Amino acid sequence: MTIADALARGTGLLERSSESPRADALLLLERVLERPRSWIVAHGQDRTAASDASRFFELCERRAAGRPLAYVLGSAGFYGREFIVDEAVLVPRPETEHLVDDAIAFIKQMPRDRTPAVLDLGTGSGAIACTIASETPARVDAVDISAAALNVARENARHLNVADRCRFICGDLTAPVKAERYDVVIANLPYVPSGDIPNGPDPLSFEPRLALDGGADGLALYGRLLPALPEILNPRALVLLEAAPPTIPALSHLTATTLKDYVIESCSDYAGLERYVRAAARPPEGLPWR
Numbered sequence: 504m505t506i507a508d509a510l511a512r513g514t515g516l517l518e519r520s521s522e523s524p525r526a527d528a529l530l531l532l533e534r535v536l537e538r539p540r541s542w543i544v545a546h547g548q549d550r551t552a553a554s555d556a557s558r559f560f561e562l563c564e565r566r567a568a569g570r571p572l573a574y575v576l577g578s579a580g581f582y583g584r585e586f587i588v589d590e591a592v593l594v595p596r597p598e599t600e601h602l603v604d605d606a607i608a609f610i611k612q613m614p615r616d617r618t619p620a621v622l623d624l625g626t627g628s629g630a631i632a633c634t635i636a637s638e639t640p641a642r643v644d645a646v647d648i649s650a651a652a653l654n655v656a657r658e659n660a661r662h663l664n665v666a667d668r669c670r671f672i673c674g675d676l677t678a679p680v681k682a683e684r685y686d687v688v689i690a691n692l693p694y695v696p697s698g699d700i701p702n703g704p705d706p707l708s709f710e711p712r713l714a715l716d717g718g719a720d721g722l723a724l725y726g727r728l729l730p731a732l733p734e735i736l737n738p739r740a741l742v743l744l745e746a747a748p749p750t751i752p753a754l755s756h757l758t759a760t761t762l763k764d765y766v767i768e769s770c771s772d773y774a775g776l777e778r779y780v781r782a783a784a785r786p787p788e789g790l791p792w793r
Contacts, residue, residue: 506532507547509556513563520567520704527572531562534576569704581630584637586659588628591651593714595630598772599691602743602779603634605770606687609741610639613686618642620683622735624676624690624728627714629656629669631689636665641687644680646672649713676724677731687741690728694746696721721750722757729761742782751777758782 504512510528517524529540535558536543536551551559566575573579573594579586581595582603588594610619619641623632626645633656636643647653653671660666672679676692694717701708707715717723725744732742742762746754751769758780759767765782772778 504551504553504556505547506536506543506549506551509551509559510543510547513559516560516563516567520569521572527566528563530572530576531566532559535559535562569706570709571706574709579628582634582638584634584663586628586630586633587655587662589655590709591649591711592628592655593710595628598774598778599631599745601770601772602689602691602745603631603638605743605781606631606635606689606741607638609687610635610641619687620644620685620737621687621689622646622677622680622683622685624688625692625714625724626656626671627652627691629659629671631691632656632669632671633659633663633665635687635689636660636668637663641668643669644672644683644685645669646674646676646679648673648675649711652711652714676728677735681731681735683735684737685735685740686737687743688732688736689743689745690725691745692724692728693717694721694725694750696747696750717747717750720753721747722754725754725757729757732762736784738784740784743779744782745779748776748778751780754780 513528514525517527521527535555562575571594573588579588579594582600613619621635621641621643623645626632626647632643632645635641650673653673656671660669693715695715697716700715755767755769762782764785766785768781769777770779770781
């Protein structure tokens with residue numbers, strides 16, 4: 504079988520499950536052959552090893568069953584980096600990059616003699632924590648209730664050489680860090696309303712329910728988190744909370760009710776949908792960072 508033949512067959516396998524079957528097939532073939540797309544296209548008439556073809560079709564069948572491409576590949580891109588992922592963690596979404604942008608900009612305007620303290624709640628793969636540690640001098644605590652997810656996050660921190668500034672902690676929301684104080688808190692908690700979580704073969708059904716299910720209204724965990732935030736925030740703190748667009752107005756109200764001295768804003772994602780709530784402290788004039 505030639506490479507072109509294998510690609511055509513793989514594309515056919517994906518036509519019912521993917522909006523971009525040829526692009527997905529190319530990505531899978533790149534992974535199997537360890538060659539770039541340009542090489543694959545240029546060498547379409549070359550023969551492919553039977554073992555490579557078998558592995559390629561196996562991956563195509565996994566994708567055809569509805570499994571997210573990132574799980575099939577074992578990695579996903581986020582903020583210009585590649586993160587290891589498996590079915591213990593959510594696949595990092597581009598929308599979350601806006602929260603990271605916001606956090607990085609805030610950290611960079613802090614005094615240079617201060618080491619920023621960041622808390623990433625619901626860290627999953629560690630994409631947020633590792634990115635902030637890579638882009639800034641911050642010390643990042645990353646909490647998740649899933650020990651399996653934290654194993655993935657630790658592996659990503661080692662891979663990106665930020666393990667010395669990321670601390671991964673297993674626990675429920677702020678409970679394991681209630682004695683700490685933070686300049687930035689980012690929470691990307693489960694926020695899909697329970698009734699909206701799809702069944703297979705929808706790709707979302709392959710992601711861990713523990714990381715998706717936000718209760719009846721999608722805000723169950725945020726309702727528990729917000730009352731605990733004031734005791735762990737430094738005076739000039741920034742809070743960033745990602746949620747589903749339809750729940751943002753309710754989350755904004757809940758945040759304003761809890762963080763009364765903060766400026767509350769709703770911020771949009773790449774599609775222009777309201778995606779996260781930004782709460783910035785409004786300290787008395789002249790209050791020092793420390």
